[in-house]
Amino acid sequence: MIISALVQNREGNHQVSLCTNDNVHTLAISPKSTGFGSSANGGELLFLALATCYCNDIYREAAKKGIRIESVEVEVAGEFGSDGEPAKNVRYHAKIAAHASEEVIRLLGSETDRLAEIQNTLRVGTPVTLSEIEAVSV
Secondary structure (H helix, E strand, C coil): CCEEEEEEEECCEEEEEEEECCEEEEECCCECCCCCCECCCHHHHHHHHHHHHHHHHHHHHHHHHCCCEEEEEEEEEEECCCCCCCCEEEEEEEEEEECCCHHHHHHHHHHHHHHCHHHHHHHHCCCCCCCCCCCCCC
């Protein structure tokens, strides 16, 4: 699976395109009130990625086990310090309503935490490389 994200920004205009393999879709995020940049910051989007991954994976893992999920709520919180400092104290809380016993639901939640790809990407400290800077003089 190949995944990419594209942000295109100029004064008063912010566009986000997401792609998994050949499936392209957009995400509506307005520009900052100053006109430049995104109204959502990277920390918020990182935490959204964690919440989204866990939510989607709950449904995936439940389907494998024949568990019918009624609803999932995931809240991720953490702290960022000064410019350039990584996040710390990142934690998340999940509320899972399903047609199963509380014990089975908790087991599903724990197993999903171990399998969640975004969580595991952060846990192992995957390197991120800036491959190129294309400079355009105007």
